[in-house]
Amino acid sequence: MMQQYERIKSSHRDKILFFRLGDFYEMFKTDAKEASRVLGLTLTARNGIPMCGIPFHAASSYIPKLLEAGKKVAICEQTKMPEGGKGIAERQVVEILTPGTVFDEEFLKTGDHNFIASFSASESDPGRLSFSCIDVSTGNLILNSFASADMKSGLLRELARYNPREILIQETLFQSYPWLNQELGRSSLIINRFPDWHYSGSNGYGLLCDIMSLQNLKSYGLEPSNPELDSLSPLLQYVEENAGRKIRHINSLRVVQDDDHMLIDNNSQKNLELIRNTSDGSENQSLFTIINQTRTSMGRRLLKQWILEPLVDVSEIRRRQDFVELLYHDQLLLNRCRDILGKALDLPRLSARVAMEKAHPKDMKAIQNSLHSQLNLYELLHHSPLAEIFNAGSIPELKRAADMIGDAILDDPPTQINEGGIIRRGYDALVDELTDTESNAQDLLDAYLAREKELSGIGNLKIKFNKVVGYFLEVSKAQVKNIPCHFEPRQSLVNADRYTTAELQELAQRISSSRDQRMQREQELFIQLRNKVGEQLPVLQEAGEILAALDCIQSFAYQATLKGYTRPEMIEKQLMEIQGGGIRWWKHFWKTPPLFPTTPGSAETATIIFISSPVRIWPEKVRSCGKTP
Numbered sequence: 001m002m003q004q005y006e007r008i009k010s011s012h013r014d015k016i017l018f019f020r021l022g023d024f025y026e027m028f029k030t031d032a033k034e035a036s037r038v039l040g041l042t043l044t045a046r047n048g049i050p051m052c053g054i055p056f057h058a059a060s061s062y063i064p065k066l067l068e069a070g071k072k073v074a075i076c077e078q079t080k081m082p083e084g085g086k087g088i089a090e091r092q093v094v095e096i097l098t099p100g101t102v103f104d105e106e107f108l109k110t111g112d113h114n115f116i117a118s119f120s121a122s123e124s125d126p127g128r129l130s131f132s133c134i135d136v137s138t139g140n141l142i143l144n145s146f147a148s149a150d151m152k153s154g155l156l157r158e159l160a161r162y163n164p165r166e167i168l169i170q171e172t173l174f175q176s177y178p179w180l181n182q183e184l185g186r187s188s189l190i191i192n193r194f195p196d197w198h199y200s201g202s203n204g205y206g207l208l209c210d211i212m213s214l215q216n217l218k219s220y221g222l223e224p225s226n227p228e229l230d231s232l233s234p235l236l237q238y239v240e241e242n243a244g245r246k247i248r249h250i251n252s253l254r255v256v257q258d259d260d261h262m263l264i265d266n267n268s269q270k271n272l273e274l275i276r277n278t279s280d281g282s283e284n285q286s287l288f289t290i291i292n293q294t295r296t297s298m299g300r301r302l303l304k305q306w307i308l309e310p311l312v313d314v315s316e317i318r319r320r321q322d323f324v325e326l327l328y329h330d331q332l333l334l335n336r337c338r339d340i341l342g343k344a345l346d347l348p349r350l351s352a353r354v355a356m357e358k359a360h361p362k363d364m365k366a367i368q369n370s371l372h373s374q375l376n377l378y379e380l381l382h383h384s385p386l387a388e389i390f391n392a393g394s395i396p397e398l399k400r401a402a403d404m405i406g407d408a409i410l411d412d413p414p415t416q417i418n419e420g421g422i423i424r425r426g427y428d429a430l431v432d433e434l435t436d437t438e439s440n441a442q443d444l445l446d447a448y449l450a451r452e453k454e455l456s457g458i459g460n461l462k463i464k465f466n467k468v469v470g471y472f473l474e475v476s477k478a479q480v481k482n483i484p485c486h487f488e489p490r491q492s493l494v495n496a497d498r499y500t501t502a503e504l505q506e507l508a509q510r511i512s513s514s515r516d517q518r519m520q521r522e523q524e525l526f527i528q529l530r531n532k533v534g535e536q537l538p539v540l541q542e543a544g545e546i547l548a549a550l551d552c553i554q555s556f557a558y559q560a561t562l563k564g565y566t567r568p569e570m571i572e573k574q575l576m577e578i579q580g581g582g583i584r585w586w587k588h589f590w591k592t593p594p595l596f597p598t599t600p601g602s603a604e605t606a607t608i609i610f611i612s613s614p615v616r617i618w619p620e621k622v623r624s625c626g627k628t629p
Contacts, residue, residue, distance in 0.1 A: 001088055002028075002049070008076055008093060015072040018059065020091065025075075026053040038069045060106045063097060067107055070188050073097040096242040099190055100166030103137040103243075103352050110346065111300035113140065115162045118235035119155060120170035120199045121148075122227035130201075130230035131158050136239055138301075138348035139249040139355070139541060141208075143228035144256040151177065156266040159189070161308050166190040168234050170199055194234045201225060204232030211236070211250050220255055228255055249355035251541045252348075261309040274307050293558040295341040298348055298544055299551025306552060314570050320553070321567055323386055327557035334561070336380060337554045344373035347544035354534045361413035361422045361526060364405050367533065367540065371402040374543045377550060386553075389546055397539045408529050417526050420519035428525055434518035441511045445471070448507060456484050463504075471508040472498040 005028060009017050016035055018025035027035045032050040036043040039062050041052040054062050059075075066073055075097070080090040097107065100116025108114055117133035122145060129151055131144045142162065146154035159167075167184070171193045174180050184191055205224040209217060222229065240247055270278060273286045283289050288307055294300045311317045327334040345366040353359040354367070375398060378390050413422045423431050449463050452473065462474045474496050475483055483499065491498040533540075559565065 004088060004091060008091065012074040012093060012096075015074040015096065016066060017074045017076055017093075020056065020075075020077045021053070023056055024053040025056055025059060026051055034071070035066065038071065039065055060104075064107050067097065067099045067102065070099060070190050072099075072190075095244060098166060098242055100164060101136050101239050101242040103349070103356060104358065105349065105353075108137055108349070110297040112304075113138065113162065113301050115142075115164040116166040116168075116235065116239065117159070117162065117164040118168040118231040119173070120231040121173065121176075122201075122230045123199060124201050124225040124230065125227040128227040129154065130199075130227050130232075131155070132204075132228065132231045132235055133158075133162050133164055134235060134239065134250070136243070136247065137352055138252070138298075138544075139352050140252045140254075140348075141250050142254050142256060143222075143226075143232065145227040145230075152179065152183070153265055156183070157263065157269075159187075160266040160269045161264075164189065166192060168192045168194050168231075168238060170231075171195050192238070198234040198237075199230055200233050201227070201229040204229040204236065207233060207236045208250070208253075211247060212253070217253075220253055222255060243356065245356065247356070249352050249537055249541070251538050252545065260312070262312050264308060264310075269308065275304055291555070291559050293555040293562070294551045295338055295554070296344050296547060296551045297346040298548040299341070299555065302548040303552045303555060314572055317570050321570070323389070323553045324556040324560070325567055326385060327554055328560050328567075331561065333380070333384075334554060334557050337377065337550065338558065340373050340376050340380070341547065341551050341554065344370045344547050347371075347547060348541060351537055351540040351544065354530055354540070355537055357530070359530055360415050360417055361409055362415050364409055364526075364530065364533065365411070365413060368402050368405040368409075370547070371398050371540075371543065374398055374547055375402065377547075386550070389549055391542060391546070394539045394542060397536060398543055401533055401536045401540070404529065404532060408525065417523050418519060420515070420522050422522045422526050428521065431518055431521050431525070434514045434521065437514040438511065438518065441514075444507060444511075448503065452484075452501075456482060458482050464498075469498065471504055471511075472500055473504065474498050 005017075005019055008019070009031075016027060016031045019027065028049055028051050030050075032043060032052045035041060036052045039052075039054070041054070043050055043052050045051060063073055073096070074093045075095040076091050077094045078089040079092050079094075082089055098116075100114065102108065102114065113135045114137050115133040115135050117131065120130050122128040122130050125145075127148055128145045129148055131146070131154070132142065134141045144158060167189055169180070169191060174193070202224040205217065205222070205226075208229075209215065217223075236247070264272075264274070269275070275286055275288045276283055277285045279285075288304055292300065292303060294303055311320070327337065347367065347370045350359065350363050350367050350370065353363055359367075375395065378387075378392075378395055381387055382390065382392070408424060408427050409422060410424050414420075425432055425435070445463050449461065453459060453461050458475060458479045460476060460479065463471060464474050465471050469490055472490050473487065475487075475498075476496050480497055483497075486501055487499040488501065489497065490500050560567075
């Protein structure tokens with residue numbers, strides 16, 4: 001067995017190998033030492049080989065801890081048992097989990113993207129560097145490039161903006177830029193080095209066209225020679241190799257244009273505490289925490305993106321403000337939106353699991369509920385200016401998808417697809433028939449027992465069941481002398497004996513066969529349904545984007561209501577005047593009033609005045625302006 005282990009481990013040297021042995025995942029040698037340290041397991045040894053293990057059914061509780069510690073995990077399962085029960089079971093790695101490529105819910109942080117990035121020199125433009133990143137759990141792909149002269153600031157800015165869990169870097173960059181090792185070594189980022197031959201813009205272009213089922217990417221402004229594509233090929237290949245299948249759910253492709261958004265460098269992001277504070281690196285007391293009133297995980301992720309990538313187009317800013325103001329002035333509408341959004345689940349991640357054939361029955365019901373939220377919001381808002389956020393043409397498709405799920409799946413299905421109890425009555429005639437056979441099993445058993453009691457004269461004869469023996473007839477010791485000749489002994493206990501008969505075995509087989517057939521049929525129907533819903537993937541992902549945008553808009557409106565914020569007037573002049581400006585700030589954090597002067601009133605309404613008289617700020621003076629009162 002250890003020879004088999006060593007053979008499999010040799011292909012996964014950089015991963016902790018979960019080696020299936022019966023009901024446990026065992027780890028050996030250096031894997032055992034590392035896993036026991038991270039997971040707090042007892043390290044033992046057999047024949048001098050260090051080892052530790054976990055129950056296979058508890059793996060989902062342990063794997064997130066390893067991923068959080070920056071480890072990769074390879075799941076090795078028993079794929080075929082030896083004939084006759086003798087010999088070594090066949091095993092193979094069926095899944096690879098790394099911090100940047102997971103998409104199962106239990107391994108992800110609900111309100112954060114889970115990006116994996118790739119970075120390389122540009123093959124087509126020697127003066128530029130290529131940066132790409134993908135969140136496999138949502139299907140978001142981002143492409144960017146920047147000048148080689150700005151490499152350090154550009155890379156650190158992108159890493160701070162997208163906060164990837166892993167990064168793939170072209171090997172020769174470490175030789176050309178020695179500071180890379182030191183700078184990246186300060187973080188918990190997993191670094192994967194790839195040889196130069198992995199990087200090709202044309203390969204990345206072809207892979208992306210194939211994944212998105214497009215002949216070309218002209219609609220995204222991309223040609224094979226674009227420097228943004230040079231880092232993409234190894235990224236897509238790495239993700240697919242770890243997933244063990246093709247990825248088909250990249251429908252949100254964004255090519256970053258510097259003139260669309262304000263570029264905020266790494267140090268400014270930190271010092272302004274936009275997403276995380278400077279004291280402990282958490283989100284507490286950050287700008288995001290102060291203004292976040294989102295109701296969904298997807299809205300939370302989008303709000304972070306909006307904070308890190310502020311709009312610079314005044315018309316777009318005003319458009320967003322108009323939407324916020326509409327809800328701000330209609331509190332009934334605002335509260336209704338919040339109620340509906342509160343029932344929506346993480347549609348982008350649910351859609352990704354459908355595409356990767358990982359969605360279970362509860363996931364499908366979550367998709368149905370989220371689609372109902374989208375449909376209810378459209379019904380609520382389609383006569384208002386907010387209607388332009390929706391794609392009215394996709395509404396019938398969303399309704400069909402929601403109805404398709406609702407018609408097939410029970411309201412409270414199990415998580416596993418092989419346990420049955422998934423399909424609603426009336427959806428499939430065979431499932432109904434097999435269910436009826438199971439439901440009538442007790443009646444059949446009762447009728448059989450009554451006949452045997454009458455034939456044998458044993459009044460206290462009973463039919464019982466356990467997983468070892470199956471169905472059996474139980475006779476007390478006092479009645480053993482009366483058993484009929486067709487009773488076949490099964491088990492002898494202290495106070496009773498257990499028997500079976502040919503008729504009971506046939507009846508048990510019918511009941512068991514019906515259950516097995518029903519569970520198999522339900523699994524087949526569920527997979528068919530999941531595939532049909534997967535055909536609507538672009539529509540589902542678009543619905544997730546719409547829900548996220550509406551969530552951010554209502555968050556701004558609700559926060560403005562709570563804190564008394566007012567709408568700023570956007571102007572395109574290069575002269576800024578502030579008169580009587582003030583900001584409510586301290587009360588978000590401090591339990592007692594600040595010591596410096598505040599406006600008259602109680603502590604609950606105190607406001608720090610940071611400008612006490614009219615101020616004019618000319619363009620050449622803007623950089624010297626501080627932010628303290």
